[in-house]
Amino acid sequence: MIQKKIKDMDLAQIADSGQCFRMERLGAGYYSLVAFGKYLEIHQEGEEFLFSCTEEEFGEVWAEYFDLETDYGKIKDSVDEEDSYLKAAVAYGHGIRILRQDLWEMIISFLISQNNNISRIRNSVALLCKRVGEEKKGINGVVYYTFPQADAIVQAGMEILGTLGLGYRDKYIFKIAQAAEEGSLDLESLGHRDYETAHRELMSQYGIGRKVADCICLFGLYHTEAFPLDTHVKKIVEAHYPQGFPAGRYQGYAGILQQYMFYYDLQKISVSSKRGE
DNA sequence: TAACAGGAAGTAC
């Protein structure tokens, strides 16, 4: 158990921001997550955080995972003063960060995400891990499941994948796991490519289109210039940026701002539907 | 309580 003070980070906001699907709320200010085969529990109170790991593990895994090297305050301050929409989005989701997640997990998770909703994506990912991943025990004997590697998915086969309620996406997952196994999808080299190249290579895979490729680039490869255009962001751009989002003004990190906009839009929807609008 | 309709971080064809 270690303690850290971290600015510009809100676990509740990150958990609900649709970029990760394995972060769970345990109680007020308490969250758990599984990533890179490890289980972590976190408690947040303002800028004070307790992590259920050693200082060593924090330095090796989690500091990078939570993107602590990046100054999100600076990013938020860089927003155009006259862009009232973006100012509001950034103020609302002030604790959003882009997590640096595992590439393979992002490929499969965002394949599942297409034409789907977040609560179902979470359930699908959880079930995939439980049925195909590896069972492990974390702190206090908590049982958790690692995200299945490509070989395990290939071994499980369509027979198992077909029982997970993934819909038509099951075949995408199976085929891409096969591609990773036989080498026509090379994760290692993908990690060394620039954004354009990585995006093109990802899109050549069955089941990965432009939007999913952008999500994988942003969340799995940390190409922060990637700007996934999903239904929400499309709607936002149409309403607030008729000339297109000014990505040029935010060279190299438009994707981070996209995440604030996405979260802002998503929360507004859930709040308004709760009010019966 | 249970059935029902609408819709969901898109892609392949």
Added chain:
DNA sequence: GTACTTCCTGTT
């Protein structure tokens, strides 16, 4: 431009 799988959510 349209079909696609299944499930989640809100409504009746």
